[in-house]
Amino acid sequence: MAKKVLFINQEITPYVPETEMSIMGRDLPQKAQECGLEIRTFMPKWGNINERRGQLHEVIRLSGMNLIIDDTDHPLIIKVASIPQSRIQVYFIDNDDYFTKRQMTADETGKEYADNGERAIFFARGVLETVKKLRWTPDIIHCQGWMSSVVPFYIKTAYHDEPSFANTKIITALFSEQMKGDLGSKFKEIIAFREAKKSLMAGYNDKFDFKELGKLALDYSDGVIEASPDIHKDLLAYATQKHLPVLQYPGEDFMRAYADFYKEISPNVGE
Structure with missing residues (x-):
């Protein structure tokens, strides 16, 4: 039976401009599928995505849920499209x-959105609630990008x-692209949800910048991938201090190294 990998991406080309991360967002799921893995792929529906050109359409049966963040209801809408070719x-x-x-991390002037933290929380919960609705149980969740x-x-x-997630292993991929600012003073409060208690955030700086967000991801990951040759060295050192399995940057011909790493983190993947 094909093993299952959930890719949670910040960017995927051709829906957004080509960057190191968006190209990987497109290529990695395709190569994983070609290797025989069963995959699902998610990303935010950024405001700069042309829905008509990308042929996005809403999936009514998956939409309609409200997610409460900072005491406010936010309707969850799920859309779907297929990457050409x-x-x-x-x-x-x-x-x-x-x-x-809205645009991606920042507006047209380059100013980062003050509620980027809320956006990341909404995205995370939206993905996980949708995967539950799909009745799909990933063996591995592979996270790419600060979102x-x-x-x-x-x-x-x-x-x-x-x-859906009882036996799931988490891999965080580190890239060179990063936020410039921080997620605001309320982030450590509004992230609280069920057993994700506010008390668990006590050890992080109140200024929740890219480095703190990376530490949060690594603290709850089972493995780390150096997805770019020039990633934030402090985060790589942090992963090493925590004795997390780390896949060093494998170069452009990456799929064999990634597949082997998946098996290391979740031994039954790819059998």
Whole structure:
């Protein structure tokens, strides 16, 4: 039986411009599928995505849930599309306030959004709730980009009793691309959800910047991939201090190294 890998991406080309991360967001799921793995792929429905050109359409049976963040209801909308020239289907997490009417990390002037922390929380919970609705149980969750950094924390706390994720292993991929600012003073409070208690955030700096967010992801991950040759060295050192398995940057011909790493982290993957 094909083993299952859930890819939670910040960026995927051709829906957003080509970057190191968006190219990997497209290529890795395709190569994993070609290796015989069963995959699902998610990303935010950023406001700069052309829905007509990308042929996105809403999946009514998956939409309609409200997620409460900072005491406010935020409707969850799920859209789907297939990447041209491949058989990869992408699920998009959408919401009018957080994604539809806005760009990616920053606005047109380059100013990062003050509620990026809320957006990351909404994205993480939106993905995990949708995977539950799909009745799909991933063996591995592979997180790429800061927008996915809340996922490991939630999997190991708020969702640890969910049958969909009971045996799931988490891999965080580190890239050179990063936020410039921070997620605001309220982030450590509004991230609290079920067993993801506010008290678990006590050891992190109140200024929750890219480095703190990376530490949060690594603290709840089972393995780390150096996905770029020039990643944040402090985060790599942090992963080493925690004795996490680390896959060093394997170069452009990466799939064999990734597949072997998947098996190391979750030995039954790919059998």
